[in-house]
Amino acid sequence: MLIFAKIAELQAFLSEKKTLGLTIGFIPTMGALHQGHISLIEAGKRGCKLSVCSIFVNPTQFNDKSDLSRYPRTPEKDIELLKKANCDVLFMPTVEEIYPEIEETRFDFGNLDKILEGEHRPGHFKGVAQVVKRLFEIVRPDKAFFGSKDYQQVLIVKALVKQLNAPIEIVPCPILRDADGLAMSSRNTLLNDEERKVASLIPKMMNEAKLIVNTRGINAAKDFIKNQTSLHDLMKLDYYEVCDEHDLKQLNDKESINKAVSLIAVFVGKIRLIDNLKI
Numbered sequence: 141m142l143i144f145a146k147i148a149e150l151q152a153f154l155s156e157k158k159t160l161g162l163t164i165g166f167i168p169t170m171g172a173l174h175q176g177h178i179s180l181i182e183a184g185k186r187g188c189k190l191s192v193c194s195i196f197v198n199p200t201q202f203n204d205k206s207d208l209s210r211y212p213r214t215p216e217k218d219i220e221l222l223k224k225a226n227c228d229v230l231f232m233p234t235v236e237e238i239y240p241e242i243e244e245t246r247f248d249f250g251n252l253d254k255i256l257e258g259e260h261r262p263g264h265f266k267g268v269a270q271v272v273k274r275l276f277e278i279v280r281p282d283k284a285f286f287g288s289k290d291y292q293q294v295l296i297v298k299a300l301v302k303q304l305n306a307p308i309e310i311v312p313c314p315i316l317r318d319a320d321g322l323a324m325s326s327r328n329t330l331l332n333d334e335e336r337k338v339a340s341l342i343p344k345m346m347n348e349a350k351l352i353v354n355t356r357g358i359n360a361a362k363d364f365i366k367n368q369t370s371l372h373d374l375m376k377l378d379y380y381e382v383c384d385e386h387d388l389k390q391l392n393d394k395e396s397i398n399k400a401v402s403l404i405a406v407f408v409g410k411i412r413l414i415d416n417l418k419i
């Protein structure tokens with residue numbers, strides 16, 4: 141695996157490969173890698189000739205500065221995991237390399253960046269769009285692979301590519317879960333044993349709530365999630381919504397719920413976890 145920290149060196153390498161006709165599959169990450177990330181590398185390898193992973197903890201997408209300072213960083217372990225997965229290229233830039241100057245970027249995502257994560261983490265998607273645009277301009281991939289764990293992010297990135305008119309295919313990949321159902325996340329490593337146990341209730345609640353949506357409706361499911369989360373001192377619900385799976389418009393009991401997804405954000409202790417489930 142080749143590791144680059146400098147944009148110019150990465151681009152020189154990639155442009156040579158592009159002239160040979162190799163397709164580039166890009167997997168942007170913030171490191172502290174787990175099998176969920178590795179499944180994206182594998183999808184990238186299946187879909188393209190050359191897999192390029194980036195590790196960059198993007199400060200502009202953190203609305204909560206303590207979340208940024210405690211974000212886990214495990215570069216040596218990440219490199220080992222990527223080598224094992226036969227990733228071809230790793231790009232690990234510094235903040236100065238990515239943002240030599242603060243560039244004000246404006247996008248129009250309509251309502252999509254104002255609801256759910258956008259509402260609860262102000263400025264988050266502006267930061268995501270900024271870094272994804274920058275990374276796409278640097279790597280210029282044929283395809284980019286994103287996890288459906290960050291469901292709203294996939295829709296934002298698809299909308300971004302459309303606005304930029306960039307010839308990049310966005311490939312959503314399934315959520316990888318631990319044996320007890322908890323969606324894998326870099327933030328899970330920040331949970332203590334008790335918090336980790338409580339966190340494993342999240343997917344169970346989501347599954348039960350899905351059954352309730354289909355039998356007693358969305359409001360009953362919301363009440364169920366509110367109740368369940370309030371039973372545990374360590375849990376604090378940020379939101380649980382049932383939305384149209386294409387535009388994340390919030391659904392209610394009067395609408396047909398053919399193509400819906402339920403999305404949750406919940407604090408376990410100080411750690412904010414998200415998950416989603418198609419209904």
Ligand code: AMP
Binds near residue numbers: 168176180285288317
């Ligand atoms: P992050 O490092 O958290 O920014 O995530 C980098 C990429 O990995 C994003 O596209 C995430 O959606 C994806 N990802 C994170 N967790 C998982 C998971 N459990 N399963 C699949 N993809 C994931």
